[in-house]
Amino acid sequence: MKYARITGTGGYLPKRVMTNKDFEAIVDTSDEWIRERTGIIRRHIAADDEKTSDMGLAAAREALQMAETDAKDVDLIIVATSTPDKVFPSTACIVQRRLGISGFAAFDVNAACSGFVYALDIANRFVRTGGSKCALVIGAEIYSRIINWNDRGTCVLFGDGAGAVILQASDEAGILSTHSHADGQHEELLHVPAGISSGYDQVRQESAFIQMKGHEVFRAAVGVLGAIARETLTANNVKESDIAWLIPHQANLRIISAAAKKLKLPMDRVVVTVDEHANTSSASIPLALDVAVRDGRIKRGDLLLLEAFGAGFTWGSALVRF
Numbered sequence: 001m002k003y004a005r006i007t008g009t010g011g012y013l014p015k016r017v018m019t020n021k022d023f024e025a026i027v028d029t030s031d032e033w034i035r036e037r038t039g040i041i042r043r044h045i046a047a048d049d050e051k052t053s054d055m056g057l058a059a060a061r062e063a064l065q066m067a068e069t070d071a072k073d074v075d076l077i078i079v080a081t082s083t084p085d086k087v088f089p090s091t092a093c094i095v096q097r098r099l100g101i102s103g104f105a106a107f108d109v110n111a112a113c114s115g116f117v118y119a120l121d122i123a124n125r126f127v128r129t130g131g132s133k134c135a136l137v138i139g140a141e142i143y144s145r146i147i148n149w150n151d152r153g154t155c156v157l158f159g160d161g162a163g164a165v166i167l168q169a170s171d172e173a174g175i176l177s178t179h180s181h182a183d184g185q186h187e188e189l190l191h192v193p194a195g196i197s198s199g200y201d202q203v204r205q206e207s208a209f210i211q212m213k214g215h216e217v218f219r220a221a222v223g224v225l226g227a228i229a230r231e232t233l234t235a236n237n238v239k240e241s242d243i244a245w246l247i248p249h250q251a252n253l254r255i256i257s258a259a260a261k262k263l264k265l266p267m268d269r270v271v272v273t274v275d276e277h278a279n280t281s282s283a284s285i286p287l288a289l290d291v292a293v294r295d296g297r298i299k300r301g302d303l304l305l306l307e308a309f310g311a312g313f314t315w316g317s318a319l320v321r322f
Ligand code: COA
Pocket: 028, 029, 030, 033, 034, 037, 038, 113, 152, 153, 154, 156, 212, 213, 214, 215, 216, 217, 218, 221, 251, 252, 255, 279, 309, 310, 311
């Protein structure tokens, strides 16, 4: 059976940067508190006229260029997002049209911050069973639109951006295994209460914004990220020391450090972008991957462990021979 191999990565960050200091003028917070409790220093915020598809498209174009692949070769598009352009059509269909291609399956996946690893899982299954030869997998989010800018407990944590990968069928090893999980019991610890069938007419009121019990979410994240790492290593008969790079979801440096510690990995083998990007939800892993590929840290043949955690709760991982 053929492997799905990552042949290109891409990323996009909006031009506007907001520092922690900028938040001091908005809510009762400080640069020191945000750095100490989260590791975040700055984040990118989309322009008023910028949409999720704009960012996803830009990241996709970069990934196609790195893969030296024409958009016409793409035969599957999955966009991981919980902040799509529209209720429908899917952001994936919008990206497809804007790439000037059509005819094949294009759809969105919403698993909150775990969206990209879920989408990678699905695309991997398409490629391995012959349903796709060249898949475009995007994580793209505009959380600045669902942030309550008066809530200091959440507004400082998120940023906007997009990341993308091209997955191609190959006889060479690529994605070795994918693992996706959810436990819907924890809905109210991290959610946006309003939705299409629940309070849609009230959007722009508080229920349209992220609400989170940060401490409980923190504890759950540390627990499941440890478990998913063990599950992934065991499934592949791989040791912690075989991992060249851990690419975790970028929510909080303390969660990332705890995950690395459980794997006995030094922080210099962990890709960290939360300081520069904050939490970009499903864009955070493909963006971190792209940063480390482009700056030369990640090299062909490296063994990568991707792991994510998000609202739902959802969590997932992928072991990848790059
Ligand atoms: N600036 C200053 N103080 C703040 C603050 C801010 N931006 N946000 C919260 N606080 C305050 C709280 O109000 C609380 O004050 P109180 O004790 O007077 O009530 C105090 O800081 C401690 O709050 P707590 O929630 O216990 O802090 P914490 O150490 O858990 O850190 C988070 C808060 C949000 C940074 C942390 O819980 C976290 O990162 N959670 C996970 C978030 C996450 O990853 N979400 C996405 C998952 S995909």
